[in-house]
Amino acid sequence: MSGLATRLARQDPAPAVRGFAAADDPSGDLVASVLLLAMSRSGRTAEVLSELAVTIRDRASMRLRVDAERAGQRGEARFVVGFGAVVIRAVIVFGQSTTFLDAYDSAADVGEVHRGPGRHLTSAARAGAG
Numbered sequence: 001m002s003g004l005a006t007r008l009a010r011q012d013p014a015p016a017v018r019g020f021a022a023a024d025d026p027s028g029d030l031v032a033s034v035l036l037l038a039m040s041r042s043g044r045t046a047e048v049l050s051e052l053a054v055t056i057r058d059r060a061s062m063r064l065r066v067d068a069e070r071a072g073q074r075g076e077a078r079f080v081v082g083f084g085a086v087v088i089r090a091v092i093v094f095g096q097s098t099t100f101l102d103a104y105d106s107a108a109d110v111g112e113v114h115r116g117p118g119r120h121l122t123s124a125a126r127a128g129a130g
Helices: 002-010 011-022 026-040 042-094 107-113 123-129
Strands: none
Touching: 011 026, 026 042
């Protein structure tokens, strides 16, 4: 808004307002269009600007609600990714000295583990059974 005030002090109102509309904010575009309309038809300027204020207040409120919801979702996503990373690190670090990860020692063992229910005997167990 201070940029608009500076432009209004230095140049004609219509180009100053159009320059304000070039900002990357949809509310700024709305304000600029209403101001241009009010300058051309000055009969209901106060009423139009009051309605504009209500509209922009509602939009700002909606943006704040959406940002708050997104912040919660971002926090949940960070938690899930962080927790997953911690679990994977813990399995790698603490699983080295146990038999928990033995099924994943080689690609052949991994294939045998994933054959389905009742068919997951490792080659060592089959060799002992025969």
